[in-house]
């Protein structure tokens with residue numbers, strides 16, 4: 209997902225508001241979860257979030273979301289956020305978030321999602337990390 213930071217998104221310093229970034233993270237994560245299961249999905253949780261660099265008005269926000277783990281009805285989605293300077297193309301990673309989405313049926317009850325089979329070593333590592341977190345009750 210790509211968004212342009214407009215003045216209405218910003219604080220008095222001209223930096224995008226944290227809440228606006230969280231909104232975009234939620235949306236990008238939703239699209240990934242929905243694409244995985246093609247069901248109604250709700251956000252159940254969002255993990256700790258750091259804002260490492262400001263993203264300024266006139267820059268682009270790039271969001272890349274991937275499902276990293278799937279349980280019975282829940283899916284963990286990693287969202288990576290970058291800023292992009294439109295004139296130089298310079299990119300900076302500004303945040304990484306982990307969210308949990310739950311697929312629900314028409315009655316709002318959790319419903320099954322397809323299993324996820326991680327392929328690359330990186331995907332397998334993320335899958336294992338999420339599975340271990342779940343085992344611990346995180």
Ligand SMILES: CC(C)(COP(=O)(O)OP(=O)(O)OC[C@H]1O[C@@H](n2cnc3c(N)ncnc32)[C@H](O)[C@@H]1OP(=O)(O)O)[C@@H](O)C(=O)NCCC(=O)NCCS
Pocket residue numbers: 250251252253278279280281282283308310312316317318346
């Ligand atoms: C998310 C929601 C559907 C879970 O419903 P529930 O009846 O409590 O579901 P269960 O306890 O049976 O859990 C269902 C799954 O969700 C997971 N889950 C529920 N809450 C979770 C949380 N806070 N963090 C991580 N996973 C969670 C469970 O681990 C379970 O996973 P699994 O099926 O893969 O094993 C329900 O709490 C809800 O509707 N919340 C509001 C969602 C919403 O409105 N979001 C928008 C922001 S307010």
